[in-house]
Amino acid sequence: MLLEHGTYSENISLCRQVKRWLLSCILPLACMLPGGLYAQYYPAPAPVAAYQLHALSTQLKTARNAHERVRVLNALCNLYHNLPYKNPADLKLAEQYAKQALAESTSINDQSGMSEALLLLGQLYYFNDDLNSFEQLPSKANDSTRAKLFLQLSFYIWGRDAKDKTPDYLKSNDYARQAAEISDRLGLKELSLMAARNIAINNLYLKKPDAEAEVLKVIERYKQTGYKKLQYIYYPLTCYFDFTRHTDKAYFYSEAAVAAVDATKDTLSAGDIYIEKSVLAYRREKYDETILACKKALTFYEHHPSVYYVSSPMVHEIISAAYNKMGKKTAATNYMLNALHQYPPRGTQDSLTYLLRLGNAFREQKAFDKSENCFKQIYNIAYRLHKDEEYANINLGHVYLDAGKFEKARHFLYKGLALTQPEENTAGLRYLHYMLYLADSATQHYLAAIEHLNKSNEHAFAEARLEQDKAVKQMEVAYQAREKEQELKLKNQNIIFLQRQGQAQKEKLKQSEKIGLLTAGALALAVVIMILLFFFYRQKQRSSREMTYKNQQLQKLVSEKEWLLKEVHHRVKNNLHTIFCLLESQARTATPEARSALEKSTHRIYAMSLFHQKVYQSGNIQHVDFGNYLREFLLFLQEGFDLETRNIRVTHQMTNVSLPLNLAMPLALIANEALTNAAKYAFEGRSSGEINLSLQTHEQAYRMTISDDGIGMTDPGSSDKQSLGMELMHGLCADIGAAINFEVNNGTRINIAFNAG
Structure with missing residues (x-):
């Protein structure tokens, strides 16, 4: 080839x-x-x-x-x-x-x-x-x-x-x-x-x-x-x-x-x-x-x-x-x-590139005959041109060493060593001595082998020292470069400063020439500005007085509106309480069936009455403290159904939340229906029990839960006793966009999820 x-x-x-x-x-x-x-x-x-x-x-x-x-x-x-x-x-x-x-x-x-x-x-x-x-x-x-x-x-x-x-x-x-x-x-x-x-x-x-x-x-x-x-x-x-x-x-x-x-x-x-x-x-x-x-x-x-x-x-x-x-x-x-x-x-140069790569590739594949052929051609070219003969010998010796032809390897490696210049790179000499160590060892030239091994190690140490020196020198060069750069920056800054200072002096002279011409104009302009400022000041004072008067009138109207709304809520509460009392009186003389219906109505009316009471008692007529409202309603429920005597505990876990009226009123009625149903029907035939009300919030999401450990509903949607209450709860939830679901497992659990946004 x-x-x-x-x-x-x-x-x-x-x-x-x-x-x-x-x-x-x-x-x-x-x-x-x-x-x-x-x-x-x-x-x-x-x-x-x-x-x-x-x-x-x-x-x-x-x-x-x-x-x-x-x-x-x-x-x-x-x-x-x-x-x-x-x-x-x-x-x-x-x-x-x-x-x-x-x-x-x-x-x-x-x-x-x-x-x-x-x-x-x-x-x-x-x-x-x-x-x-x-x-x-x-x-x-x-x-x-x-x-x-x-x-x-x-x-x-x-x-x-x-x-x-x-x-x-x-x-x-x-x-x-x-x-x-x-x-x-x-x-x-x-x-x-x-x-x-x-x-x-x-x-x-x-x-x-x-x-x-x-x-x-x-x-x-x-x-x-x-x-x-x-x-x-x-x-x-x-x-x-x-x-x-x-x-x-x-x-x-x-x-x-x-x-x-x-x-x-x-x-x-x-x-x-x-x-x-x-x-x-x-x-x-x-x-x-x-x-x-x-x-x-x-x-x-x-x-x-x-x-x-x-x-x-x-x-x-x-x-x-x-x-x-x-x-x-x-x-x-x-x-x-x-x-x-x-x-x-x-x-020639292209030939050498191909020969060198193929020679090494064949050597690594252990195709030593082909590798030898490539490196022999390199050897012939080197000696024909009288250039780099040492490397041609070393390459050929390397092939013979890998092929196990140790005497031939020694011959060419020693020729390469003799031709190698003392200043040749340390890594190359290190590996050359190592190959000679292998060749001498294989041919039983042990003293020479030890000598080459020592030289290989010496070159390895020298190589390590060179690397260290190189690293130190690079650090020194980098440091000096940074110092020069800083010095250059400082000089540039000084030059820029002096240039700016000279420019400033020129500008100062120009400005001094203009000052005389501008002073009269500036004074005249200042007089005009002062007159305008005085005029605007008077205008602003007049506008400010008018704005203050209007704000006071608006505040008065807002206060009157709030007072009127509170009065409306107060009167609605009183009217509802009157109706509550009338229904309560009528329930005492009514038949049991009518009494049950009247009691449900009185509870609903009381829930609304209490709601309006909380509104007019609140400092804010747009919102109501719903947690406080529920706690007070639970007290009414406990007394109204004599729960303490029946050994029924009422517990609650509530967060104080302020809800808008359009959301709080339907929720109050839903809570009334759920709690009333639990108090009346959940513990039939039971000597004790527990009703729990919780109101939890996470950012704008709310969950109200009414649960009991009573007998549980057989079908939450079909009971004749509860059909009106169920309809009310479903209808009110739909009105406010709330989700309601019922769970019957060792009692009844009603979950209402809604958003206040």
């Missing part, structure tokens, strides 16, 4: 690929920006869609003049460069169109065409990692285009791969400063902001103490200009904080970038943003989310490439690694093989 073919981009660095010889444990970092950056990471022409190819080809043949021909040549270059699948032949054709456009635009002095051709060539040299050709472009450009090319170079040098990135960050800053100088001179604010952004992000990687505060200032400057597409600064920040393992900040800026894409509907960088989101999900061991984010990124890359593209092996490698972490090792391998079939490698 020989993956490498052709010589395209063979000079692209192997470092990002072969350094990751522990891919089974480490996700490939998407923090450094490879390939071609588009959209508004740096100035570049807007992408031309692939569907325009036929129309542009026709226009190239039928161009009416040289200017139109230059425009079409640039558009064709743009189209071929931005095709989703980065085919070397397409990129070569794009470069030919750009160079032709540059030559023809130069010959006719078409400044617009020249600028576009130079920017397109910058993108192509960027993608092809051709720094020498790239750096020659600014000298051919006018000032504004030169500033844009400097920004392209700044991004390219910042994002390219290198073992020691510090010189690149410094050089990237130099180009950004040159771009800023030109932009400030020409008043190109957007380019000036891009330059400030590049410098601020480079300073983060250079670990300058105030770098984070500088980035926040740049973001604020963007916001102040009304610039909405902040994803183009949030994305590099996400990469930086992911690279430095500030997971919370990386996640914050990742979500902010997604939100900015959604808000602006600018999806040119959406693929990159979702790739970084997938990396963060991978680090949090959310592998389903990793795959989902990667596949969403691929849908964007199908329309336009950016940092990565639809055929980029790096993107498919993340998905394969996620499947592997989920335990779906076969799916991980098959996915990478399908990607290899669908998107063949376009050069």
Whole structure:
């Protein structure tokens, strides 16, 4: 399975690929920006869609003049460069169109065409990692285009791969400063902001103490200009904080970038943003989310490439690694093989990515022959290019170790150790010594094994110390940043205070000039206002006296009305009491049957009489204390039916509630019917008993319950003795919207539920 073919981009660095010889444990970092950056990471022409190819080809043949021909040549270059699948032949054709456009635009002095051709060539040299050709472009450009090319170079040098990135960050800053100088001179604010952004992000990687505060200032400057597409600064920040393992900040800026894409509907960088989101999900061991984010990124890359593209092996490698972490090792391998079939490698770097992922996948599946084949190809490429041979040896040794070929493993691991630089990362050396310990132990080189185990432990301790030092340093940097920020805020406050003070002095001088002119007018106005105020004061006094008089008259009428109503209730009570006495006298001489009917009537009349008495005795003629009324009515019932002599107890549990008259009167009659029935009929043939009345309330809901432990009703609705009383109770409940129900169980229980609202 020989993956490498052709010589395209063979000079692209192997470092990002072969350094990751522990891919089974480490996700490939998407923090450094490879390939071609588009959209508004740096100035570049807007992408031309692939569907325009036929129309542009026709226009190239039928161009009416040289200017139109230059425009079409640039558009064709743009189209071929931005095709989703980065085919070397397409990129070569794009470069030919750009160079032709540059030559023809130069010959006719078409400044617009020249600028576009130079920017397109910058993108192509960027993608092809051709720094020498790239750096020659600014000298051919006018000032504004030169500033844009400097920004392209700044991004390219910042994002390219290198073992020691510090010189690149410094050089990237130099180009950004040159771009800023030109932009400030020409008043190109957007380019000036891009330059400030590049410098601020480079300073983060250079670990300058105030770098984070500088980035926040740049973001604020963007916001102040009304610039909405902040994803183009949030994305590099996400990469930086992911690279430095500030997971919370990386996640914050990742979500902010997604939100900015959604808000602006600018999806040119959406693929990159979702790739970084997938990396963060991978680090949090959310592998389903990793795959989902990667596949969403691929849908964007199908329309336009950016940092990565639809055929980029790096993107498919993340998905394969996620499947592997989920335990779906076969799916991980098959996915990478399908990607290899669908998107063949376009050069050495793509080949290395496929080989490394497949080699590790086969090794984990214990398909050691296939894994060995992959890593042998990596080994051959490394030695052919004389680059990163140590990692090629270590990878091959790792396969032989897992396959149980310990002598071969020792051979390649020791070669890798000999080639490894002393400043190599601690984690890598720790694991290398651990593998050598295993290989030496298996081949009975015990002293060497113990030595490598000790070195592995030393590196582990050193790694732990580095992590501690890193944490302390991060805290120090954060503290210094906060101090700088506070100092900056204080300076800004002082500046603002002085500015305001100077402005106040100017305003004071202006006001002093106006005071003389305004004083006379103010005095005249004050006299007029005083006259008006006096007039309004007199009017208000007159109105107040009239209002007081009317209120007194109304209060008098209300008092008279209340007195009249009380008098009416008093007279009604007296009349009812007279009727009560007459009926009571007649009952003494009446037949037993008539007496029973008269007694019922007297009780009903007494209930109404007592009700009116409570009304006129109350201070409020609209409401009556219903609990107090019921207690007094129970005393009358107890005496009227001689309940104490009959050994019948009357108990009550009542809350003092104030009810409106239209509700209280029907309830009084209902209580009378229920209590009278209980006193007369519930204890026939019984020598003792108990009648209980309760009135409970909850907010605006009320429940009145009359119960006894007597013989109980046989049928609450059909007794001849009680039919009129039942009709009264049902009718009165219907009038006031109350619910009534009867329970017969060791006596009778009548529940009346109603609302006072």
